[in-house]
Amino acid sequence: MQTLLLDSDDVRANAPLPAVIDAVEAAFGADERGDTQMPAKSYIDLPQYNGDFRSMPAYLSVDADAPEAAASEDWDAAGIKWINVHTDNSERGLPTVLGTMIYSDPETAFPLAIMDGRELTQLRTGAAAAVATDHLAIAEATSLGLVGAGVQSYTQLEAISTVRPIEEAVVADQRPDPVADFIAHFEDRFDVRAGEISDAAACDVLSTVTPVESPIVDRADVGNHTHINAIGADAAGKHELSDQILLDAKLVIDDYEQTTHSGEINVPYSAGTLTDSDIYGALGEIVVGDKAGREAADGITVFDSTGLAIQDVAAARVVYTEATEADNGTAFDLLGLGDVEASLR
Template sequence: HPDASSLGIVGAGVQAYTQLEAISEVRDIEEVVVSDLDDARVAAFIDAFEDRFDVREGSISEAGHCDVLSTVTPVRDPIVGPDDVGEHTHINGMGADAEGKHEIADEILQNAKLVIDDYAQCTHSGEINVPWSQGILDDDDIYGEIGEIIVGDKAGRTTEDGVTVFDSTGLAIQDVAAAHVVYEHAEAEGNGTSFDLLGLA
């Protein structure tokens, strides 16, 4: 949602920090609810952001009823169930990065507008890999790839959408593109040190 102001995060590790930093760059996030079994991690997360956001600890369901939910855990059995999300929550499934990992209940994935970053990667090791391998999800359940939305071939989230899910495995091309932007910025600002990495100079 363009007017999203609340972010729930399940998992308070390193990825939780980058999720909040990134999402707050593109949405006016005011309220943050973080859920994790490790109280020390939750306390550290709150301490890091309480000067910039209304951030508090909450249950998975409280996090899931925010406008946006990011899941960043390594679990193999879903911890976010259908009753844990709002009617129009957008979910970023970030934690599943290997075969067998699975954070979000199949019922949510089946009923959501499901967007993936890469077909081969997501069906093998993304959030959808387990229900995909079991035949619970198939091609008809996937709305499209994020690239199709970015270039305008498919519409993104609309006001009619209920729950939406983005299954992100992370793509090397995204890393290269981000590195290029950083490099160009550093070069323009005169930052960093040039060196001959490949010994070609």
């Protein structure tokens, strides 16, 4: 019985974005139907190292008959991601965010795969933004603005361009080198250019992917029908968008507990500036059809994305399935069971 070891290159090579997007959408649907188990994200704070650890376990079961499932058969999956944010790592030549995903067989608990969680996080976060964009952006959206030119900006453009015919991308970042790298990476596929935050915010779709704790996108900058994916806030105190944007928008969240604690809305929500009545609903409600996505009368829409463990598990299933079929990765006997065989999914 072998466990599959998948490094970052393996994860990327075995994660076709359309399949990951379908899986993440199915996860939102399963969660709304009550077919998931997802304990609250737990934190270990290490201020002495300017960092923290986060554990994210989940189980989900997908019904192939669900309209959003994009599956020919029922499936379930389980796993846990161990991830961190250590802000001083850049000075050590290490990524700020690292992570490890353990993907397990729900029936036997056998560890089917251990894979790079950092690459997986980028993929599933981009996929979640694509799901939200598909439901909330105008159908004819052709321009994407990006505030922040870090690693997540790449997957935002790659994923969102699979659900909308994106032709133009505008990236805003105070650091010239990451902007230049971003432009060089995409210039053969898109009309991509550097711009100010106001230029990015005027696009049909905007994704904000920064760690700031004071809003950097003003209400006046945002287009009349812009859809915003607020990605950067993942801890209490982080806040990228002005309160007025959130108050004026059709506001959609991924998970109530996480967004009110550590999502884009956490600061104005804690202050009482924004209340439950200002939240339109959860993305899962839109996915299953209980609430409408974009409507003709809608102006600005906002998706507050904190990242859910069910997204990691759904994406990990895609990676494991693809890698197994392609005979990719490195198989090893993690548990020392030798030639013992079992029926594993």
